[in-house]
Amino acid sequence: MLLPVLPTRLGLFKTTVVDEVQPNVLTPSVEPARMARIAVTDGMDKKAVSLLEKQGHEVVLKHYSAEELLDGALTAFDAIIVRSATKLTGEVLRASQGGLQVIGRAGVGVDNIDLETAGQLGMAVVNAPRASTQSVVELTLAHLLACIRHLPRADRSIRAGKWEKSAMKGSELSGKALGLIGFGRIAQAVGQVAQAFGMVVHAYDPYLPPKIAKAQNTRLHKTVDALFANCTHVSVHCNLTDETFHLVNAARLASMPQTGLDGTPCGNHIINCARGGIVDEDAVIEALASGTLTSAALDVFEVEPVNPDHPLLQHEHFHGTPHIGASTLEAQARVGADIAVNVMAVLAGEPCDFVVNREHL
Ligand code: NAD
Numbered sequence: 001m002l003l004p005v006l007p008t009r010l011g012l013f014k015t016t017v018v019d020e021v022q023p024n025v026l027t028p029s030v031e032p033a034r035m036a037r038i039a040v041t042d043g044m045d046k047k048a049v050s051l052l053e054k055q056g057h058e059v060v061l062k063h064y065s066a067e068e069l070l071d072g073a074l075t076a077f078d079a080i081i082v083r084s085a086t087k088l089t090g091e092v093l094r095a096s097q098g099g100l101q102v103i104g105r106a107g108v109g110v111d112n113i114d115l116e117t118a119g120q121l122g123m124a125v126v127n128a129p130r131a132s133t134q135s136v137v138e139l140t141l142a143h144l145l146a147c148i149r150h151l152p153r154a155d156r157s158i159r160a161g162k163w164e165k166s167a168m169k170g171s172e173l174s175g176k177a178l179g180l181i182g183f184g185r186i187a188q189a190v191g192q193v194a195q196a197f198g199m200v201v202h203a204y205d206p207y208l209p210p211k212i213a214k215a216q217n218t219r220l221h222k223t224v225d226a227l228f229a230n231c232t233h234v235s236v237h238c239n240l241t242d243e244t245f246h247l248v249n250a251a252r253l254a255s256m257p258q259t260g261l262d263g264t265p266c267g268n269h270i271i272n273c274a275r276g277g278i279v280d281e282d283a284v285i286e287a288l289a290s291g292t293l294t295s296a297a298l299d300v301f302e303v304e305p306v307n308p309d310h311p312l313l314q315h316e317h318f319h320g321t322p323h324i325g326a327s328t329l330e331a332q333a334r335v336g337a338d339i340a341v342n343v344m345a346v347l348a349g350e351p352c353d354f355v356v357n358r359e360h361l
Contacts, residue, residue, distance in 0.1 A: 036347050037099075039064075039074060042083035044106055048336025055344060070095050079343050081106055082113070084304075084323070090117035097121055104343040106335045107132060107326055109275055110356050111240050119360020126342040126354045130185065131334035132326035137189040139325050140235055140273045143297035147269045148173065148233075152319035174198030175262030179231030181224065181247065182238025182274065183208050183216075190235060191218055200261060202227050205238070228252040232260055233269045240275035248272070250283035254292045267294025273325045276300040281312055288315050299325050 035056045040049065041063050052059050063085070064073045070091060074080055075098035082088065083106050088096075093114055103118055105127040118125050146152060149170040157164050178194045180187040183205035191201040201218045204227040213220035221227045224247060228234065234256065238244050248270060256268040270293065272279045281302055287293035295317040301310075304323055312318045326335060338354075345352040355361070 034347075036078035037076060038079040038081060038343065039077045040081045041086040042081075042106070044081060044339075045332045045336030047333060048340045051337065051340045052344070057344075066092075072096065072098075074098075074100055078102070079104065079347060081339055081343060083107055084109065084112050086112065088113040088118070090114040093117045093121055093123065102126060102343050102346040104128075104339040105356075106339045109239065111275060115357035116360045119357040122361065124346045124352075124355050124361060125357045126339070126346060126352055127356055128335045128338035128342065129354065131338045132331040133185045133189060135328040135331035136186045136273055136325040137193060138328075139299060139321070140186070140190050140237075140271060141193055143271045143273065143299065143319075143321070144173065144178075144233065144235065144269065146319060147271070147295040147297050148266065153316060171260065171264050171266035172198075173233075175264065176200070176233055176260040176266055177202055177231040177257075179204070179227040179234040180218075181205075181227065181234065181236045181244075181278075183213060183218065183220070184237060186273075187235070187237035188212075188216055190237065191216055199233070202231050225252065225255065228255045230257070232257050232266055234271070236270075236272040236274045236278050238274060238278065240277050244278050246277070246280040246283075248279040248283070250280070250286060253283060253287040256293070258294065268292075269294055270296045271298075273299040276302040276304060281310075284318070285311050285315065288317055295319075297321075299323055 035058060037058045037060065038052055040059055040061045049059050049061065066087065072095045074096035078099045079102045080100065081104040088103060094117065100123055103113060103123055103125045105113060105125065108127055108129045110125060110127055113125055115125055150168045154168045157168070173194065174197055176199055178199045178201050180191055180201065180203045183203040187203065191203070194201055195217065202221060203213055203218050204221045204224045208220065210220050236248060253270065258265060258268050260266045270279065270284065279298065284293065284296045288296060297319050299321045300323050306313070306320070313320070326332070342352050342354045346355070
């Protein structure tokens with residue numbers, strides 16, 4: 001479905017001659033005729049920046065502190081492109097009023113942007129939801145495999161001059177049940193790879209038409225408790241909302257089986273490559289300490305960057321990554337190209353499928 005054309009404040013832009021663009025994969029179908037000032041605050045792929053510039057837009061690459069944002073640093077821009085580091089709260093957005101018409105989130109999650117306030121102020125928020133899917137899928141599998149084959153521990157051990165073969169005995173993914181919380185783009189692709197590994201895939205997603213899970217040979221549960229009770233391996237792929245905050249809690253971790261469908265004592269494992277806060281980190285620390293949980297791997301944390309003194313980082317059976325789900329050359333190139341095209345579409349008053357706050361505009 002296409003979004004109705006958004007009104008563009010035509011008077012805001014200077015008329016400018018648009019450069020001839022060499023055809024390449026990043027060339028958009030959108031042809032804006034007026035120059036816009038676009039702030040890119042958390043970095044963006046170089047090709048995407050030059051795509052915007054080749055279309056005649058002025059791009060300012062600069063990260064602003066929270067104080068600068070509250071002081072109205074964005075009032076001089078028509079568009080802003082952020083990743084997750086820039087927090088566009090209601091207060092910041094109110095302080096940014098002037099010419100700001102479109103906010104581009106170079107990625108999927110928009111929990112760092114107050115969508116409702118943006119809409120009320122006439123600012124469309126667009127994202128690039130598909131560009132990082134494959135990269136997050138691959139990181140999820142990397143974490144899953146690292147858990148069950150003890151890769152971080154084995155590496156630390158060998159660096160310490162040890163040769164602990166028996167302490168590093170792992171288990172296979174094959175013949176185990178994988179539970180996916182949320183069954184959207186990323187989870188469905190994780191499920192396909194997991195099935196290729198021989199896993200039986202379960203999912204919990206109250207908003208998913210059951211026929212989608214059925215078509216993917218996935219057992220859809222009506223409650224998240226039922227998913228935990230059936231799965232030795234659980235991976236989180238839902239959005240962070242009031243409903244999903246601390247969805248992975250002590251009671252649910254304790255209810256996970258530790259024996260695979262094939263009878264192997266494989267332990268139980270939790271992965272979160274979605275958003276910090278969905279997994280209760282205190283519950284994970286306690287479950288690892290008590291043995292109700294065998295291992296945990298997180299790409300995302302409740303507070304980022306994670307505090308170096310965080311007790312999870314001390315635990316032998318925990319490993320983490322610094323929110324790198326979308327940090328691949330391929331994903332960043334795709335994210336940059338997609339968000340540049342989506343931002344330009346809104347600026348040009350063209351239809352755009354990726355406006356995420358349309359109900360507030
Ligand atoms: P998606 O929108 O395709 O899928 C999310 C799914 O979660 C949807 O099917 C939705 O119905 C489901 N959901 C919503 N509320 C739920 C609830 N209460 N319980 C269970 N399921 C619920 O999104 P996606 O592209 O698959 O992304 C999934 C997650 O991955 C998002 O949180 C996104 O922010 C995150 N992500 C992380 C990185 C990273 O760098 N680690 C990169 C990209 C995406």
